[in-house]
Amino acid sequence: MQRVTDSILNLSETIRYVAIYNHGELVTSSRSGTAGASSSESDKYEELLVNPTILTLVNQRGNIDCGGAEFVLVRYGNFYQIIMPIVEGHISICVEPFADPLKLIEPIVTTLNRSALRQSRS
Numbered sequence: 276m277q278r279v280t281d282s283i284l285n286l287s288e289t290i291r292y293v294a295i296y297n298h299g300e301l302v303t304s305s306r307s308g309t310a311g312a313s314s315s316e317s318d319k320y321e322e323l324l325v326n327p328t329i330l331t332l333v334n335q336r337g338n339i340d341c342g343g344a345e346f347v348l349v350r351y352g353n354f355y356q357i358i359m360p361i362v363e364g365h366i367s368i369c370v371e372p373f374a375d376p377l378k379l380i381e382p383i384v385t386t387l388n389r390s391a392l393r394q395s396r397s
Contacts, residue, residue, distance in 0.1 A: 289374035
């Protein structure tokens with residue numbers, strides 16, 4: 276998983292942080308020197324509690340009659356957060372506030388598909 280987080284972090288200089296929570300294991304990679312970054316302790320609880328809850332709610336709603344959910348984009352004051360389901364967990368990518376996070380979706384999905392972590396779409 277560390278190889279995947281590092282690969283995604285290297286997709287763009289605008290990616291600040293990548294976390295994969297898979298099978299109960301949390302792996303992160305981050306770029307140093309980012310302004311307005313949250314604390315590592317705060318990030319840990321976001322990955323263990325907040326992001327899985329957000330994905331559960333959005334996936335349940337999306338599966339009713341919206342065709343599922345591929346990702347969630349959150350705009351915090353200091354950054355964007357992209358959250359995607361993977362096979363047994365989620366991936367979370369923090370992006371600079373001046374970037375266009377939607378342009379990163381395709382390269383992120385391509386990287387995940389190569390890693391076999393991507394949630395299959397039926």
